[in-house]
Amino acid sequence: MIRWILSIFYVISSIAYLSAQEPPPSINREFRAAWIATVYNIDWPSKKGLSEAQQKAEVTAILDKLVSLNMNAAILQVRPQADALYKSDHEPWSPWLTGTMGKSPGYDPLAYWIQQGHARGIEIHAWFNPFRAMANKDHPVSKDHISQTKPNIIHTYGTMLWADPSYPDTRAQAMTAILDVLRRYDVDGIHLDDYFYPYPSGNLSFEDGKTPAQRRAVVDTFIQQLYQAVKKEKPWVRVGISPFGIWRPGIPEGIEAGVDSYEHLAADSRKWLKNGWLDYLAPQLYWRIEPKKQSYPVLLEWWREQGTRPVWPGIATTRIQSKEDPDRTASEIINQIKLSRTIGTNPNGHIHWSAKGLISDLDGINAELAKIYPEPAVIPAMPWLSKSKPATPQIKVSHKQNQTIVQWKAGNFSKIAIQSKSRNLWKTHVIVPADAESIKIQTTDSIAITSFDRYGNASPPAVITLK
Numbered sequence: 397m398i399r400w401i402l403s404i405f406y407v408i409s410s411i412a413y414l415s416a417q418e419p420p421p422s423i424n425r426e427f428r429a430a431w432i433a434t435v436y437n438i439d440w441p442s443k444k445g446l447s448e449a450q451q452k453a454e455v456t457a458i459l460d461k462l463v464s465l466n467m468n469a470a471i472l473q474v475r476p477q478a479d480a481l482y483k484s485d486h487e488p489w490s491p492w493l494t495g496t497m498g499k500s501p502g503y504d505p506l507a508y509w510i511q512q513g514h515a516r517g518i519e520i521h522a523w524f525n526p527f528r529a530m531a532n533k534d535h536p537v538s539k540d541h542i543s544q545t546k547p548n549i550i551h552t553y554g555t556m557l558w559a560d561p562s563y564p565d566t567r568a569q570a571m572t573a574i575l576d577v578l579r580r581y582d583v584d585g586i587h588l589d590d591y592f593y594p595y596p597s598g599n600l601s602f603e604d605g606k607t608p609a610q611r612r613a614v615v616d617t618f619i620q621q622l623y624q625a626v627k628k629e630k631p632w633v634r635v636g637i638s639p640f641g642i643w644r645p646g647i648p649e650g651i652e653a654g655v656d657s658y659e660h661l662a663a664d665s666r667k668w669l670k671n672g673w674l675d676y677l678a679p680q681l682y683w684r685i686e687p688k689k690q691s692y693p694v695l696l697e698w699w700r701e702q703g704t705r706p707v708w709p710g711i712a713t714t715r716i717q718s719k720e721d722p723d724r725t726a727s728e729i730i731n732q733i734k735l736s737r738t739i740g741t742n743p744n745g746h747i748h749w750s751a752k753g754l755i756s757d758l759d760g761i762n763a764e765l766a767k768i769y770p771e772p773a774v775i776p777a778m779p780w781l782s783k784s785k786p787a788t789p790q791i792k793v794s795h796k797q798n799q800t801i802v803q804w805k806a807g808n809f810s811k812i813a814i815q816s817k818s819r820n821l822w823k824t825h826v827i828v829p830a831d832a833e834s835i836k837i838q839t840t841d842s843i844a845i846t847s848f849d850r851y852g853n854a855s856p857p858a859v860i861t862l863k
Contacts, residue, residue: 534555
């Protein structure tokens with residue numbers, strides 16, 4: 397009886413502040429992410445050999461930028477070339493950290509990214525390159541790198557070393573690395589990009605004796621097995637793939653491309669989407685809205701017709717005022733985001749290539765993003781995996797001066813969203829990790845607190861009148 401009374405007290409400790417309320421509007425849903433590339437120090441760390449403190453400072457600066465823009469996910473490259481930006485017993489430390497393959501940076505970068513990201517309500521998706529062995533074959537490698545331990549599976553292709561996907565050892569090494577991270581780290585997603593087989597380069601050919609169809613069969617099997625393995629271990633972890641933005645030249649009609657990803661890269665990404673072997677597809681739609689031959693909206697509409705899983709396009713923010721596209725402005729990116737919200741019936745979402753464009757604030761992009769990201773958003777749910785709603789959080793409210801302190805008990809949820817109502821207008825105030833267990837906000841007329849589980853499912857809100 398005493399425990400029951402205390403529980404009721406926790407929920408309605410300030411009875412004067414509670415009254416029947418109309419429920420608040422649903423919280424906005426949108427995947428707002430940025431890629432964090434580590435190969436060649438594209439995004440992080442900014443250069444090799446930075447101290448642990450300097451690397452960590454860059455991590456928090458990137459995450460703080462994402463939070464300031466009301467974004468909610470970072471896709472971090474953790475295995476760019478059969479190496480590791482995390483503590484691994486299977487592969488050597490990445491040279492993009494210290495300048496020397498196999499040399500420890502003195503801490504675990506992935507663990508730090510997860511800790512800092514989750515504390516800010518930012519999901520961390522671990523991005524793997526499964527088959528690229530070295531981005532540059534002339535760079536020194538450690539004795540425990542795959543090119544040294546299994547040289548029989550390695551091909552030289554131009555300036556790169558590539559682990560032949562048709563070899564079971566190649567696929568096993570990649571799968572081991574991915575599942576090792578999945579089991580030991582609290583990642584929110586597993587992400588692959590477009591490098592299954594190398595892009596065509598001049599007159600080079602990938603000498604493996606396999607036909608394009610045989611290569612596709614190898615990659616298809618790997619993708620299907622990866623999805624099944626992730627769901628067996630941690631079904632709430634999202635599997636995302638980011639293929640080349642055009643499935644095949646001429647599809648849809650009028651689309652042109654110099655690369656046939658179906659033939660050249662062995663990437664039958666349309667099949668993966670149709671078969672549900674992923675939780676989101678992020679085709680790299682780095683082209684402009686016009687002209688039609690590589691039109692962003694034409695391609696996005698086609699992709700979103702190919703399956704029922706979310707299609708969250710990659711958009712090339714870093715191409716603003718770039719050498720390859722000097723006339724591109726921030727408005728092009730803003731218009732592409734707006735189109736991503738209206739084309740098709742998929743849940744909303746997109747990914748910025750890459751964080752560098754946001755950190756550099758190219759052409760004032762951040763001020764424009766602030767206008768179309770006015771409030772935090774929750775990542776869309778995954779109803780094909782779970783539809784169970786978490787419990788409404790048990791809330792305790794107190795006041796100090798003009799601030800309201802909201803406390804909650806931990807439960808079967810991972811995030812808490814707080815909406816506030818002032819002058820009959822609701823807005824999403826903040827989305828925080830559930831283990832924060834409390835937050836201070838400026839006192840308004842009413843607040844609503846909603847919990848979310850790891851699948852993105854929402855509880856019924858707890859609504860409290862404060863004035």
